[in-house]
Amino acid sequence: MDKEKLNNEKLNKDLFVPAKKDEAKREEIRRPSLSYWQDAWIRLRKNKGAIFGIALLIIVGILSLVGPHLNENDAYQQDLGHSRMPPRVPVLENISWLQLDGTKSDEFQAATVEEAEQKALLRFSIDDLEYVEFELVDDGTGSEPATVVGHFDVYAEQDMDEIYYWFGTDTLGRDIFTRVWTGTQVSLLIAFVAAALDMIIGVAYGGISAYYGGRVDNVMQRFIEILIGIPNLVVVILMIMILEPGVISIIIALTITGWTGMARIVRGQVLKLKNQEFILASRTLGSSNTRILSKHLIPNTLGMIIINTMFTIPAAIFFEAFLSFIGLGLQSPEASLGTLINDGFKSLQTNPHIMIFPAIVISLIMIGFNILADGLRDALDPKMRK
Incomplete structure (x- = not known):
């Protein structure tokens, strides 16, 4: 200790010079002022996987819109003479x-x-x-x-040298290229509507449950636990048995239990935020419960809501395809990715192209949404900010 003290005394005092104060630089902004969403977009752009997912989904979305019009073949037109081309x-x-x-x-x-x-x-x-x-x-x-x-x-x-079927034809002679993109439209429609309903119901239910708390929260959470305790497939099968198989019945069936996950996530976030200082300040200034929920609590949970919705969309697409594959979803001749895969599975060994193309499209959609959701999770998390 004495040796260390002696070494310190021998240091030249000229080495310790007070830093010069520059009044002009005191208020200088070292980093550009960015909003939460601007900062999230900058970080999202740096994520190559997320950008690839966005590009992939844009391409698939455009093809689903223009694909059925790129040739003169109708998605439901049958021609047994052109079967299994x-x-x-x-x-x-x-x-x-x-x-x-x-x-x-x-x-x-x-x-x-x-x-x-x-x-x-x-x-x-x-x-x-x-x-x-x-x-x-x-x-x-x-x-x-x-x-x-x-x-x-x-x-x-078959003397068809001037005819081209880009994805071939199915067992009834229908053009698979047109049917794949028509089916993609239907699958994306079902998934987006079901995810939107899940988000609206789940956010409202979870936010109200957590904000009011007490007996209201207990009753609302017991109801969610009852729904979660019932297997999702059982509920869906019962709904489809009651309603006629179709787009509306599948959306209703997916929505009945799909919103519970969103509700529980929002409830957890609101419980964490509702006693913080900015909420107490807003309540002290006379803000109503509706304003506090809509202007403060829900916007501060928006990142988690967006991320969960992005994961919900591919799950809904996959579940719709599963229902159609086992015969509980859309019925032939209606086209969705699930019905197309089901048709192709029946002739997989002899004509694999009937199943391969819709399987590739649904795989690309699942990959695109999942890697985009991963990128959004990193971009919208303030803890990831450097």
Whole structure:
């Protein structure tokens, strides 16, 4: 201790010079003044994943609006003569690895090459091999059987060289491209309306419950616990049995129990905020309960509301697709992503393109909303501000 004191005494006093006071810089703003939303947008822009999600959703949204009008095919027009046509896209048909050239390909094995080619006749349901191009994999000279890959040009066989079905056709000859984007419109409509209703009901219910507290809160929360205790699928099935299957019945079924999660989140946020100083000040100045809820409490929970809504939308899309897939949602010939996946699942092994394209679209929507919600969660959290 004495040694340290001695070292301090030996320090040159000239090293300790008071800092110069600059009155002009005292009021200088070192950082630009930003509102909460401006700061959140700046942080959101720096999140590459969130920007990718926004771009992805914009592209899917635009295609859902203009896609059904990009060709002359109707989403509900049936043509059994064009049944199960494979995808064929102009220009892209020349890129072999994309397999968008309107051909069906399969591998055939038999004792000899000739027998393998005869199997192709049965597989493609044709009388001759004029429109089939074979690629020899193994001629069967070894211990393994002969293996050939057959590429069947369906469009040439049906004299449809000038016709293009970008996503192919289904078992009834309906254009899958038009049906996919029509179904995307329906699925997004159901999801957005259901999410909006969940948000409105949940925010109002949770805010009132938490703000008034006491007996009001106890009664309202017991009601939520009853709803949560009932399996969601059971409630949905009962509602669809009462109402006719359709868009309205699915929205009502999704809304009955979907708002409870939002209500509990808002309740927790309001309970945390309602006794803070700015709320007490507003109450002291004579603000009504309605004004305090609408002008102070709900705006301060808006970040959590937006984030939860962004997660609710893909969950609603997936649940609608699930209902349609098991036959409880929209009924054929109505188009939604769920009904299209259900139709494609029935012929997955023979015509996988019927299921692949709607499955890709619903996957892109789910990915876009989820990574956007993750980005919003980081951008709207004040603790993440640097």
